[in-house]
Amino acid sequence: MNVTRVSEHIWSVHTWLVFPITVWLVKEEDGVTLVDAGIPKMAKGINNAIRSLGIGPLKRIVLTHGHSDHVGAVKRLLQEWPGVPVYAHRLEIPFATGEAPYPGRRKAAQYLPGGLPRPLPEGAGGRLEPIGGLNPYWTPGHAPGHVVYHHVQDDVLLAGDLFNAKRGRLRFPLFTFDKAQTLESSLIVRELKPAHMEVCHGGPVRRPADRLDDYLRAHARHAGAGAQA
Template sequence: MKANQVSEHVWSLKIWMLIPVHVWVVADEDGVTLVDAGIQSMAKGILRFIEELQAGPLKRIVLTHGHSDHVGAVEQILKVNPVPVYAHQIEIPYMEGRLAYPRRKKAVSSIAEGITQPLHADESGNIQPIGGLTPFFTPGHSPGHVVYFHEKDQVMLAGDLFTSKNGNLKRPMSIFTADMDEAVRSSSIVQRLKPKRLEVCHGNPVFQPAEQIDSYIQNYVTTPSR
């Protein structure tokens, strides 16, 4: 597993599984937040990296969504560090196997019931900051997909809202995306927040991604993919 420092407070950990799979470690005043948990074989490497980083204990795991390549190491990590795990409340019944993900024939559990709790939201439904990160609801790839924005470092951890190639934003993988139209609409969060750097699970970083959003959306309108 390869570690790379993304910014002052953020590191990416990458493993190859035919395609790259990234998770992110965020160090802030109260300790460490793990964003996504990759595949099961990453568990030992994630725990070792956090220990060697010496930035404080693992305090929580936050998930962009519940697909198996984003939650695979959760249960192994919890055996060593029993910390809270958070996801959007809409996503939890899908990842626990109580509902079938859209375009899937049947419900399949990617994480045991009772492990994950909803991200905290105010009375208006706005998700509250957590561990130095602000979550934003970006459905489409999955019903409860979220991205996490580190405002201090101006880094967006975008999960599967996009893929990327050669520094360019690309659509999420269509075979695993519930609603591509919705996913493309959700991409407007990049224009709103204008991060300096955007990280995706499957691909390389994209710098100044807001400069690409208009053409990204327009390209989808002219060459839709279902």
């Protein structure tokens, strides 16, 4: 398990399973927020990193979405840190807990126990409230309740599967059902203009807003193509 310092308050923990898988530890005043939970074998590396960095305890787990490669270590982490709340977007929870099949899939699959994930707090008009040092933004497309997290103080965007990345370039995320909506959601990068972006599958991207026009041009065929694209 590799641990890399991303910024003053953020470390990435990453491993490899056919493709790279990354989760993030965010140092808060009261302990640590874990963004995403990778695959089951990452639990040990995540725990070791929290302990060796001396930034614990684990206070909360926040998910970008509920796909199996983003929630895998939740169960083992909760054995170590009982009662730690797990948050996801309200719209993602039924798919992650197996109440409904993800769009485009025939069968429902339970990736998290029913009743475990709590909805991310929402304010007026459904706007997501800050959680720890992170501002969450709803970015549907890759998954119905996909969320990215902006660490304002460090100006880092933790983008989950909104993009993949390779050699600092933006790539279209794999296993994406609604491609047009994913492109629309990618505009969040233009709005926030983060100095640094991290994705779950691929390396970091500096100044992703500068890369967005090329990305949109390369994938323009998906724009407005609807759910079946």
